[in-house]
Amino acid sequence: MKISDELNQRIEAYVMGLMNDADLEAFEKDIANDSDLANAVDLEKKIRAAFEKSGEDDLIRRIRNTAAEIRHETPVVSLYKKWKNVAAVAASVAFIAIAYFMLRPSNNVWNQGNLMAYVDTEFSSKSAYINDFVEEKSIRGSLEKTEQENALEEVYSIINDGEYNNAQSLTKSYLDKYPSDANGIYALAHISIKNANYIEAINQLSLLKTVDNRPLRNEVLYYYALCHFKIENGKEEAIKILEQIALDDRSEYQKEAESILSYAD
Amino acid sequence: MISTSEGSEAIIERIIGGDDNALKKLYKDHFDKIKALAHKHARSETDAEDVFQESLVDMIKNFTADKFRGEASVGTYLYSICRNKFLNLNRNERIKTTELKGDVKIISLDVDNDIIEEEQILLSEIKNISEDCQKVLSLFYFYKKPWKEIAEHLGYSEKFVRVKSNRCKNELRKRLLQTPTFKSKYGS
Numbered sequence: 287m288k289i290s291d292e293l294n295q296r297i298e299a300y301v302m303g304l305m306n307d308a309d310l311e312a313f314e315k316d317i318a319n320d321s322d323l324a325n326a327v328d329l330e331k332k333i334r335a336a337f338e339k340s341g342e343d344d345l346i347r348r349i350r351n352t353a354a355e356i357r358h359e360t361p362v363v364s365l366y367k368k369w370k371n372v373a374a375v376a377a378s379v380a381f382i383a384i385a386y387f388m389l390r391p392s393n394n395v396w397n398q399g400n401l402m403a404y405v406d407t408e409f410s411s412k413s414a415y416i417n418d419f420v421e422e423k424s425i426r427g428s429l430e431k432t433e434q435e436n437a438l439e440e441v442y443s444i445i446n447d448g449e450y451n452n453a454q455s456l457t458k459s460y461l462d463k464y465p466s467d468a469n470g471i472y473a474l475a476h477i478s479i480k481n482a483n484y485i486e487a488i489n490q491l492s493l494l495k496t497v498d499n500r501p502l503r504n505e506v507l508y509y510y511a512l513c514h515f516k517i518e519n520g521k522e523e524a525i526k527i528l529e530q531i532a533l534d535d536r537s538e539y540q541k542e543a544e545s546i547l548s549y550a551d
Numbered sequence: 552m553i554s555t556s557e558g559s560e561a562i563i564e565r566i567i568g569g570d571d572n573a574l575k576k577l578y579k580d581h582f583d584k585i586k587a588l589a590h591k592h593a594r595s596e597t598d599a600e601d602v603f604q605e606s607l608v609d610m611i612k613n614f615t616a617d618k619f620r621g622e623a624s625v626g627t628y629l630y631s632i633c634r635n636k637f638l639n640l641n642r643n644e645r646i647k648t649t650e651l652k653g654d655v656k657i658i659s660l661d662v663d664n665d666i667i668e669e670e671q672i673l674l675s676e677i678k679n680i681s682e683d684c685q686k687v688l689s690l691f692y693f694y695k696k697p698w699k700e701i702a703e704h705l706g707y708s709e710k711f712v713r714v715k716s717n718r719c720k721n722e723l724r725k726r727l728l729q730t731p732t733f734k735s736k737y738g739s
Contacts, residue, residue: 287725288725295713325736329724329737332670333720334692336673336677337677337688341692341694342608343674345611346604348571348574352574353600489664489671519675523675
């Protein structure tokens with residue numbers, strides 16, 4: 287679908303509502319009689335919406351990175367005096383680490399293999415968020431909890447035990463009752479990961495990327511990044527998100543993100 | 552560096568233009584006041600940071616939508632957005648006392664999966680076009696910049712930027728139509 291500059295300008299003017307009445311009427315007639323033009327207009331609306339979304343995502347990422355940079359800025363001189371001995375030990379460790387990384391096999395195949403092994407290990411592990419939830423809730427008696435908390439605990443416990451087939455139907459029943467609950471959507475995303483449906487998992491996790499609950503949001507972002515390693519052309523996006531996590535002091539996955547990035551050359 | 556007398560419009564324009572130093576300065580200059588405001592509303596520093604970051608995004612979006620044109624200083628404007636957000640946070644928490652902690656009503660699950668898939672593909676393909684193209688189209692679509700300003704910002708003529716933007720979109724359209732999802736819907 288290659289579009290001429292002249293037609294592109296007309297489509298943009300139409301979508302942005304900048305046409306006068308006469309041009310608008312004529313253009314709408316053209317759309318009604320030309321399915322290619324109707325498709326081009328429809329696609330223009332989608333491209334516009336996608337750029338609005340990606341522009342906002344980029345802006346949020348820049349702001350979060352800036353905040354992380356500011357948090358990292360510390361008065362170096364006074365810290366050095368205070369931590370001189372620690373710094374000496376750290377320098378030795380850093381020297382050994384650098385030597386190790388210089389001497390280790392450094393070809394991409396080696397790294398790629400390790401990277402995917404790391405990702406697979408992460409996917410086969412339990413979710414820390416779900417596990418913490420189950421442990422915290424199990425301390426309290428069922429009468430102290432709301433009906434929704436009890437229902438969610440049941441779903442999360444089954445996921446925690448690795449019974450994903452049962453968990454899937456139970457999660458769907460839970461979401462029928464609490465359709466937009468972030469914890470329920472996360473359960474569904476987690477099951478998708480366990481079933482290796484990574485595109486589906488990405489779609490579900492993307493609904494939770496801006497959720498207010500920080501521990502959940504941090505885990506969502508981490509798994510969202512890892513899922514991108516599993517889809518075609520997803521590596522760049524995965525790395526970008528992991529770099530953001532690695533800069534975030536308040537993410538429980540900061541260290542993991544750093545480790546994975548060291549493999550993702 | 553931003554001078555102390557630099558106007559609100561100029562600071563935001565620099566942020567829109569990709570100047571992260573302007574963003575950093577803005578952050579450093581105003582975040583402490585928002586932390587104090589959070590304290591007054593009995594909110595944590597984490598809340599302060601979340602609210603401040605959301606407010607920065609809102610301010611820039613309002614600026615691009617012509618709802619804020621530097622009639623107040625950046626500091627005053629940010630402060631008022633943040634104050635409203637803290638008030639809303641506290642109000643919403645009072646309303647949701649019976650609901651599960653950490654449960655956030657965000658979006659209905661009755662979302663068409665095809666639409667989500669299309670959006671994912673679009674976002675991914677946007678990242679695959681050249682950085683120049685991403686910049687031009689982002690300034691146009693997200694920051695709502697007129698072609699004349701985009702041309703000035705990038706140092707090209709307006710005519711060239713318009714032609715370039717369509718070339719970029721043709722590249723994006725071509726990439727989209729190579730995916731099965733878009734091919735089945737828009738391929739002729």
